[in-house]
Amino acid sequence: MEPKEETWELRLYVAGQTPKSVTAISNLKKYCEEHLKGRYQLEVxxxxxHPQLAEGDQILAIPTLVRKVPEPIRKIIGDLSNQERVLVGLDIKPLEPKI
Incomplete structure (x- = not known):
């Protein structure tokens, strides 16, 4: 029996619809669909x-992406335009091709 894939919980903090926020959302959705398809929950x-929500994850800059699950918690700040940095930062390994 194959091990069940963990569902990734990602939270992206933005401030309104700024160009950086829109870019970050777009980039993140693209990466998730490419590398975590069907295995992620994304909360923007x-x-x-909701300014009070920044305190819980200690958000100091925006946009900030927080990976809640799998642990450990990881954070990436910026518009997420550098795909390699995002994948390494989140510790996303490319999916193995199914044979």
Missing amino acids: IDLLK
Whole structure:
């Protein structure tokens, strides 16, 4: 029996619809679909609407991506345009081709 794939829980903190925020959301969705298809939950939190949520994950800059699961928690700050840095930062390993 194959081990069950863990569902990744990702949280992206943004502040409104700034160009950086929009780019970060777009890049993250693309990476998730390429590397975690069907195995991730993505929550986008707009700190203009919910500023109190920044404290829980100690958000100091935006956009910030937080990987809650799998542990350990990891954070990446910026618009996520450097795919290699994002994948390494999140510790995403390319999916093995199924034979």
